[in-house]
Amino acid sequence: MKMFSKLQPRVIFIATFFMSVTSQVNLALHGTVAQETTYVDGDGNSYNANLAIEGPANNNWKDGCSSTGANQATQWWGLFLPKFAYITNIKFYLRKDESQRMNGFRLYFANDSMYYKTELCYRDSEYQAYLNLKQSIDCDLSPTKNVYFFNRETYVELCYIEIFGCWKGTWGTNCITDCPGECIDRHCYPQNGSCIWGCDEQKCSHGKCDAKTDVCTKGCVPGRGGRYCTFYNTVYKRTAKQSLSGHSSSTNVLTDGNTTTCVSIGSTTSNSYMQIGNESLIFITGVYLFFGDRNLTVGNHEVYCSNTTDSWADGTLLYNADYINENIYVFAICKYIIYIPSILHGNSKIDICEIEIGGCPYGKYGDSCQSTCPEQCRGPCDLITGNCLFGCSVGWLGDKCDRACDEGKFGDQCLRDCSANCLSSACDYMTGKCKAGCKKGWEGFNCTEECSNGNFGWNCSETCNGCIVNECYHINGDCKIDSVCKPGYVYGKYCNQTCEAWHFGTNCNKMCNCLKKPCNIFTGKCPDQSCKMGWKGDSCDQECVSGYFGFNCAYLCETCFNQSCDIFEGNCRVGCNDGYRGRKCEMPVSAESSAIIRFGFFIGGSASMFVVLLIIWMVITARRRILKKQESRKAINNSNSNEQHYDDIMKMEGLSAYQDLAKQTVTVSNDYDQINNAYVNQ
Template sequence: MYLETIILVHTVLFSRIIAFPNLALNGSAIQSSVYRVYGPSRVIDGNRNQIFYGESCCHTAVGQSSAWWRLDLGYSAYIHRVVLYYRKDQPDRLKGYHLYISNSFKENNPNSGHECFHYPMSTNNPTIIQSKTCDWTGRYIVYYNKRDDLEAFVELCEVDVFGCYVGRYGSQCKSRCPVNCNNDTCSIWDGSCASCKEGFKGDRCDQVCDKGTYGINCSTSCTNCKNQSCDHRTGECPTEAGCKAGFHGSKCSKGCSANTYSENCQLQCHCLNGITCNDVNGQCPDGLCDPGWRSNTCSQKCEVGTYGPNCQNTCDNCKYTECNQSNGTCIHGCSAGWKGPKCEIRCEKGTYGPNCQDTCDNCKDTECNQFNGTCADGCSAGWKGSKCDMRCKNGTYGPNCQDTCDNCQETECNQFNGTCTRGCSAGWKGPKCEI
């Protein structure tokens, strides 16, 4: 329970009176040194008697070039005003003092933090009651003095600190700051928030962010979310909606990585030589695709029978017209009449069929159709048939087996040259029994 208050007038749109408690009475104090029994706690005992020997003032040791007194409020507070009551009979020792407010304190570095006030080393003595408006947030109040000689003293008789602990405002700090104030901080006068927690706006942070905005004070936009709809606190885009074309991530704040595009960057493009496509519509520069891909976004694989950049090449000579869509090599080998990795080489003379694996040695001059093996100029001696793959029957010989050896014994002769193998029938002579 605060023991004292100060009544202050604050003007916003009109004047009003607000009483703030003296926070110093709940604090604890230390000082750089102690002269005799004049310790630091005397300064926050509620006794404003400025007569030194009235046992209400502190005193640091003599012979010091610097001296300080520090008040710890226990918690961070918004400090509106600090009132110093100095020793009545030594106003000159008040010259040059500094008043600091901070949220941390080190004895080896007491003169740090926010400087609320500094009284210069002027020729005029200051008044022994110093009332200073600080309007700053902190836990520690430090009175500090430094001299060029050994005449630095702290001889405070009382220090009043008026304001509210963080999270409170209004008369006697009885009201709590609005729940959505950032860091639980609000104006001690009217409770308006200095800034809002993520997802809220307004003087009292009681309004949810408009559609398309989020974060602290609704200051960030989520324009990359599809339909500009996002969580008003975190900015995350709804999973079912996702991101606009060209963006991905939970907040749709990341641009598409190389070779991806569309909503949520879920589609891939295959531009020639890995050149990046437009991350929104996927179009490739100059419309050139990597081998195996086609369309203006280079996102469609080549159809069966085509391959290469933009699928402009065909693999008609491959078996089933199936080839590797990138380099055109035939998957199942070649159709009849062709050979090579891409089946782009015609069968050589004397060969035919799939991959040119068959020969037509029995054709006249070994010339045959490269596809089906039919002999163009007939057969060599001893063979017949469209592919010259049938031996001459007994009693026949020569090209296409068109000659007969009727005069040979039992009509048996060499199928190639017609010479009789068992000799001649009665009445005939000669190698072929033709005489």
């Protein structure tokens, strides 16, 4: 279908005073500006195009005005927008001291260059621009992307400018309301939102649309809803129920999309209601009630959103006012829609034909709710754009929450930094968990916990249990108390080397003499509580005291003379008490044998004494002979030589005599041992 503009050139009103335009936005701040040439004064000051939109809003040249260069056949200043917009009003300040330079200017809209396919908004045909230093021009033209001020053989000078309008497809205060969906290509007037090119008959039942009001006269096509059939009807063909009296039709006609079938209500109470149910949650943005010919002009109509069937006590009130034949814009999420009619009096009646609920099933969006909201949305998404309304799940960014946190960031809105203790900078963008593990000395989900006492190194897998109270530096394992290690460990930098078997105690400097297995390296206790021969104590590190011997020093050598015996085997060291014989003096002997032994000891002792006396006599005799020889030689040798010679002789002869005596003594002793052993072995 070929479309023609309904916007015809009309008389332009030029104001000499300003009134604020609050319904649209200043588009001059949302585009870029330029001019054909730029004036530069003698001091090098440049009067570029941006000065016109930066302000201040006055006519003073010294405060900053844009200006093209001089002596040019044509000059222009232009605003270039990123997308189509409907311009409704342009306000600008001319230079006070040279206002005549703008006489004869023209104001064009264009979608290309200044010299191609332009549309005239205003022309100063009377060359009277200098009379109005502050001007306001209204325009109703086709949507445009470029706005030009044009002149010939003079300057284009603007001290301040504001260009008001709305982007194509929007209208209303701050242009935040979307044009109705039934408007062809969503073209609507920025002031009131009515369709510029007419309504989209494809959304109207039987293609019937009122060109003046944009209302679908026969209702909407199946699945559409609202006064202008602009929203997706989430309750179309849903099950309806009622608690009424005096109605004439099935309640399901309220959701069949047919505006000619209605429920007639003849009487109501405070408990009267109608309910439309959904199998799952719906995101509601609009409500439209369509009534028949019989309808009260006054009286509140209430609409609730509830998650409990047949109850609105805990529900959300969507509407509570007199009936208006307009869409009611709301924001709610629930499963049931409950309509409560006005209280009727006398012969009053209500014919309600359609309850239409705009929105989408929860998690859906689009013109027909055919698209799924982004997976990482926190809550519902915008039904038109799909942008997440309540932000993103942890770890995600963007309007559609489709961008994970940048490397090194994680968490809600990606505001948290990955731990500095991660082995690499990357961590899980949702949880903060270090992907490559932790640096030395750190552990935990995101490597924020120091190794626990007694551990250090990679993944805290190394131990320093030998350090005093298990305290070591969590990164390198050095003991914090470095002067000593716990018992059971070899002293060192880390105290992590345990004692070798059979050693225990501080620096492993003690030994245990357990019977079969090594002792505990920390406590020194023997596992079977049994010691080797000659040892006792929990650690078997104490020698037997005098008189005891054997395993655990459990045996007493009481028959040994003076209880003196070997601590291992118990062999007596200096003989036996009377009445015993053997190495351990454990074999008793008779009285006669004891007498013989004592006699042998007496004979042996007497012989030994005789030998000792004989040796002493021999030594004395030898010394006398030596003295006599020395006296006879004094005449020949000097005294010093005689003395040295005497000493040498004494040393040699004395040593020889002593050695002879020792040999004889050993011989006597051996004879005694042979006698004693022969007796013992009888």
